Amino acid sequence: MDDLSQSITNMRKKYREIFLTTVDAIKQRIDEIKPENLDGDIFDNFESGTSGENWQKAVLKMFEEDISKEIFKKWTEILAYRKNFHCKGCATCCNLACSEFSPEELQKKAQNGDNFATQFLTIFVPYNSKSEAEKIYPEYIKLLDETVEEPVYFYHCPKLNECKRCSDYENRPNICRVFPDNPLSILPESCGYYEWRQEVEPVALMLHSMVEIIDYYKSKIPNTKE
Numbered sequence: 060m061d062d063l064s065q066s067i068t069n070m071r072k073k074y075r076e077i078f079l080t081t082v083d084a085i086k087q088r089i090d091e092i093k094p095e096n097l098d099g100d101i102f103d104n105f106e107s108g109t110s111g112e113n114w115q116k117a118v119l120k121m122f123e124e125d126i127s128k129e130i131f132k133k134w135t136e137i138l139a140y141r142k143n144f145h146c147k148g149c150a151t152c153c154n155l156a157c158s159e160f161s162p163e164e165l166q167k168k169a170q171n172g173d174n175f176a177t178q179f180l181t182i183f184v185p186y187n188s189k190s191e192a193e194k195i196y197p198e199y200i201k202l203l204d205e206t207v208e209e210p211v212y213f214y215h216c217p218k219l220n221e222c223k224r225c226s227d228y229e230n231r232p233n234i235c236r237v238f239p240d241n242p243l244s245i246l247p248e249s250c251g252y253y254e255w256r257q258e259v260e261p262v263a264l265m266l267h268s269m270v271e272i273i274d275y276y277k278s279k280i281p282n283t284k285e
């Protein structure tokens with residue numbers, strides 16, 4: 060198994076472990092505010108005005124007012140920590156951008172007001188063929204082939220010059236300035252933010268699992284249903 064596949068496999072394994080630990084931690088916080096002597100589960104249908112229904116409301120309030128804010132604060136800290144790392148100019152992110160959307164689909168999204176699609180299309184143009192993209196980052200394309208069933212489209216930026224430098228660096232768009240803004244995105248080892256990603260990955264995975272778990276609770280607690 061090559062390094063990239065290995066690191067994805069490790070990330071999935073870590074995520075499973077972190078997810079289970081987070082399930083326990085959130086359940087404990089829910090149980091801590093459960094009224095004494097209340098029989099029943101957080102997903103039960105309690106009568107209106109009962110202590111059971113009040114518990115469900117308190118749990119939802121805790122998600123909104125405490126846990127969501129904790130997630131946001133931690134995520135902001137992770138992104139601020141990124142400032143300690145710097146682009147090394149390997150040009151991979153300019154030379155190979157992947158999207159689940161075809162150029163036509165991106166056009167449609169942009170016409171419908173999708174801001175990211177609009178910015179993306181002002182920067183990137185599609186490769187003429189997959190084999191052209193393969194020359195840039197062959198391990199990554201191989202990994203996508205093995206793990207993603209849906210089609211993936213490959214793009215590059217024509218502003219990258221022959222010396223692998225941005226020819227309009229001072230005016231580069233915002234999505235170039237903030238890249239990589241997701242600590243869970245796949246980065247090549249040549250990327251100056253690779254170490255940042257490695258360091259913050261466990262916390263980012265935990266935050267991701269918290270979002271998934273509270274979304275699950277919110278969809279299943281009867282109080283939230285119309």
Ligand code: SF4
Nearest residue numbers: 153216218219225235
């Ligand atoms: S505009 Fe510059 S920084 Fe942005 S993708 Fe193109 S070459 Fe890279």
Ligand code: SF4
Nearest residue numbers: 146147150152250251
């Ligand atoms: S992949 Fe990382 S190091 Fe390479 S150009 Fe992009 S941000 Fe810079």
